[in-house]
Amino acid sequence: MAITAQIEREGLLAVIRRRYFSSLSNAILSIVSFALLAYIFWTVFDWAILSAVFSDAGGPEACQQTDGACWAVIDSRWRLILFGLYPHEEHWRSGLACIVVVLMTVLSCIPRFWSGKAISIIWIGGFATFYFLMKGGIFGMPLVDEQQWGGLSLTVFIFVSTALVGMPLSIVFALLRRSELPWISRLTGLIIDSVRSLPLLTILFTFAVVLPFVLPDWASGDKLYRVILGSALFFAAYQAEIIRGGMQAVPKGQEEAAKALGIRYGARIRRILLPQAFKSALPATINQFVITFKETSLVIIIGFFEILASGNAAYGRGEWTFAYVEVYTFIALIYFAFVFSLSRYGAYLERRMDIGDR
Known part of the structure; x- marks a missing residue:
């Protein structure tokens, strides 16, 4: 500016x-x-x-006759990169599910829908649509188990699920940590600090591999959902501190005045404290979402076929092993598109709120 x-x-x-x-x-x-x-x-x-080769019509041999990029591997393997192990004839469902998530995100960014009720409807409805498109079993769509999910759709599913579970949990953690009862605030602080002191990979490995040994079979659930819970807990621990910092920026006199007027606790939190806390914590919140989206790639370590694992499989076959740079560049561009969009939207929100304060 x-x-x-x-x-x-x-x-x-x-x-x-x-x-x-x-x-x-x-x-x-x-x-x-x-x-x-x-x-x-x-x-x-x-x-x-x-100097690049864009079409796979000539096969891998055409790429070895030039010094340019071999985008032919993307032309040949883009379905594997984007959809992973998802059944070929059902790829339209996986693609449509990703479009639903993009639409859900765009609607969430429109100020007209900035209310707790509207955001809840958009996210819960969008997530349910995404899940039933991927899972199937209704409206004549064949059932596809989570073990067959992969590629970009699995990355998006883990990210959205982490945010959908982790954000409400982070609000609960932040409120409990500022409780006037010492044993509640200290216990919550111990949980938050313990989770934040561990690497995310350790938490994911614990939820995916170790947890089934200490839980009964009926409570262990699917590995994918255990990993999402672990990721959401990690997200909530960091986001809770971000929200708590935003709450501390709200003048205490506002809450005291609300108490004096007889406004109930729930209304004080919902209408006075949280809106201002989120406004103060907006830059850090956007940054946390960006970090969370990038950290979805860690699930490759525990055996999930997300977009990075799909990329490894795309060039892992004998005829395309030399084209790993192009595959990773393509995946990097996908991550860049998501992350850059989030960061630019965060910058727009900061400018918009600064204008509103003047």
Whole structure:
């Protein structure tokens, strides 16, 4: 915003001259840096576009005759990367389920739906639609077990499930930790600090492998849902501290005034404390969502066929083993699209709320 204002006030050429060519040393450094960036850009552009092979019509042999990228592996294996082990004839369900999640996320970002009731309806309804599309067994759709889920749809399912379970749990943790009863606040603090002191991979391994040995068969459940619970607990422990920090930023006089007016505890929390706490904690909350989405890749360690494992399988076959860079680049672009969108939306919310405060 500051640079834009300077350009409007002084002009583009004047800003460039002052920032990059104000002295001889700055001019030399700027020219060398621009030349290096141009060389890197041209090298990547030539590798990724000009000299690349995009179609798998010629097979792997066509890629070995050029120095460019072999995007033919994506053309040949994109279904495996995006859908994993999901039945081929039912891929439309997996793709439609991912579109439902994207639509659910977009609706959640529209200010018109920023109320507890509307957000709950959107997320619960969207998640239920996603689950029944993936699982099937209704409306004539064949049943597909969770063991056959994979690729991008499994990554999205783990992320959405973690957020859907972890966010309410984090609010409960934050409220319990600020309880006026010492034994409740201290016990909750012990749980939160214990979970935060452990690596996520340790928690996922414990829920996936160790927990069935200490629970009866009827209570152990499917491994996928145990992993989601472990991920949600880890998310809730960190998010609870973020929310509690936001609560501490709310002036105490507001809650005391609400008590004096006879407003009940639930209404005070729902209408006064939490809205302001989430507003103060917005940047850290967006960052926590970004971290959670990236950490879904850890489930590959405990045997799930998410998008990273699907990518490994895509180039793991003998004829495509040389194209691992292209496969990982494609997966990185998918992660970038999700994470960059979240971060830009977080920046938009910060600007919007700053404007509203003036």
